[in-house]
Amino acid sequence: MKAEIIAVGTELLLGQVVNTNATFLSEKLADMGIEVYFHTVVGDNPQRLEELLQLADTRSELIILCGGLGPTDDDLTKNVLADHVGVPLVQNQEGLEALNGFFAQRQGTMTPNNLRQVETLQDGIPLPNRTGLAIGCLYKGEKNNYILLPGPPSELKPMFLEQARPLLEKEFPATEKLTSRVLRFFGIGESKLVTELAEMIEQQSNPTIAPYAKPNEVTLRITAKTEDEVSANALLDQTEAEILAKVGEFFYGYGEENSLVEVVVDLLKEQHLSITAAESLTTGEFQATLGTIPGVSEVFPGGFVTYSKETKASFLGIDPALLERVGVVSEECAKEMAEAALRLADTDYALSFTGVAGPDDLEGKPKGTVYIGLAQKNGETLVAENHFSRDRSYVRHSSVMKGLDMLRRVILNKN
Template structure:
């Protein structure tokens, strides 16, 4: 069964809100084995919405919309569908009763325009909204199915789980299973990564391989379809083994793994503690480490030593080193790592100094120059990077590099 998801709302096209409904529906439908082949977004315009829905009906078996079920004149999804299918609208009394109950419960008068939400196309199956006022709608027409769901994510997700899934299972039974797995890589560019697994990419069928660039990393998404999830999983397992044989050194995690959690697990297992002296990142690396619950077990503390005075007064970077080599240098980064490790009595110290831009560059040190040093049981190590991008992009890439360097350092101990 081919599924198309249509997100409605001019606010989506203007970029005023993020569309989380389409990714949610795609993931959940794939889990049931349905092929989501099309995503569309259309504003609150009758002509354009009619065109989008007509196009969807011509190429898809199931169309699921989100949004446009509210009480205002801009909420036109049901109205457009009713006209397209030549179905009159009628007032659904049960929905009116439900809405009246919700307003009374909040001790608010119900505006008359809320009755628009209870106008339902003839012959539709009505989905009660237990999280809001707008009911959902399921329409069957010429072997096609249109499902209208509300825009607020907490309403849509509840309605999908409690009404749409049972409907689809009853109507179509099991559609097999679509299983995806994500391999997280670091330290290799997208083109170089593709080159290393090019033979697998060229020969792909089921499972499929997709390389996706993310801030500071490249992920490999494997997707397989089988008669059951176990069959699809076995197909992915086999492909993953082939990929690991080629690029194992670059893969650091799977699926929802995060580098912060990965590091925390290793530090906890090895009973190491860490302290940080951050300059250009302004505490970003520390913040990311503390995103993990329980990080107090291994994070001792940190200092944002943004100025040279703080570097010299608090973590013993010598004025001589600053004068000879500059604040952004390997020598300074190493002293920062050693100084913070000693001051905080941590197993591992990290020093980060760089130029996040857009100002501060010199002929020999362009924007994006950074030195990251680690001092610990294996001695001092320092990496020199040059990152591109805007200031916030560079800061995030530096934090990625620092976290991965910490990971590799702790794993080597």
């Protein structure tokens, strides 16, 4: 089934609201074997919406409209669709009871325009709204099918998952479904990754391979179209094995919502290991990144931010004469910082970050020069010299990601 998503709302065209609904719906529809061919945004204008519906009718079997179901004068999506398919709007009794209950509970007065929210298309299947007041609808026409969903994601997502998706699966059972797997890579750019996999990408059919560049990493989505999950996984396993045979050294994990820091924290927890850090140019960004993971206190007792020479000496105990001789942007400084942090925090590992975030050079070193140290309780201290590009923020983020990957590789190599 070919589907199309139409987002309605002038605020989307003005850039005041980001259209996250289209991303969510496309992903969920793909999981059901429904392919989305078009995304369109239209303002709160009935004429332009009608023109868009006429176009959508010629190219899509399922048309999903998001937004414009509220009580105000510019919420006209239901009215336009009702006129388009030639049926009247009718009041939904269940929705009306919920609406009356809402105002009764708050001891407020309901204005008449609120009744628009509980109108739905005659002969349509109403979609109750558990988290809001505007009723959705599934309307089956002779050639085209339409779904009306509210605009706020907090209402759209539960309505689709709990109401619309089960109805679609019942009314339009799919013989084939799409099953995807996301592979995550660090340390290789998108262009290099695509070059290494060029032959596979050129010859792809089922599964398909789609690369996506993210900040300081790349993901690959491999998608199989099959009638059952077992067959899909067999195809995905085979394709994944071929991919990892070519670029496996850069692979670190699975999943759209996964991250390098999650993988590293999980490794530390599994191995009952601990980490600390001494940061200069990253000013605590590495430790803040660790702090985004629930339960990180099991492996991270705390750390140090030593931005100046004075704090490197006073907090970490580094010899000021050494800092004057070799400078803070140096392999020696990174090594001393990591080893001092390891000793003071009594952890299994300690990372250090020192360098030049920019925009100016420092100690004769160009911006983007970063030394990352990794001290180990039972092993030698490693120091990596890096040369990152772009602005201060990107240099700091690149440093954090590189440090996480250094730690991940050391843990894996020891096991």
